[in-house]
Amino acid sequence: MAKKILSVKVIRQSDKNYLIGSIDNIKKNKKYQKQYLKTKKYKVATNGLEFKIGEQVEIIETKPISKEISWKINKKV
Numbered sequence: 001m002a003k004k005i006l007s008v009k010v011i012r013q014s015d016k017n018y019l020i021g022s023i024d025n026i027k028k029n030k031k032y033q034k035q036y037l038k039t040k041k042y043k044v045a046t047n048g049l050e051f052k053i054g055e056q057v058e059i060i061e062t063k064p065i066s067k068e069i070s071w072k073i074n075k076k077v
Contacts, residue, residue, distance in 0.1 A: 004061040007077055008042060010051045018069055019044050019051055021059065045072040 008021030025038045044059050051057060056077040064070045 005074060006042070006059050006071075007056055008044070008059055010053055010055045010057060011041070012053065013046070013051055016048050016050075017046060019046050021057065042071050043069045045069050047073065049073060051076075 013019040
């Protein structure tokens with residue numbers, strides 16, 4: 001099975017070991033055609049690298065590292 005690769009924006013770096021990134025999607029209501037913003041957050045293993053808030057990074061799916069972390073940094077975009 002192919003590993004998923006996503007591009008996320010860094011929201012918060014709580015620790016040296018992980019950060020939280022998000023993806024924003026604009027969705028549309030089927031009945032009323034109103035647009036709304038849907039945000040998905042991911043916990044990502046950083047391997048000790050430092051990132052600034054607002055940077056775009058590419059993440060790749062891995063085996064579970066902990067209960068909530070199953071993604072790691074692939075590269076900076």
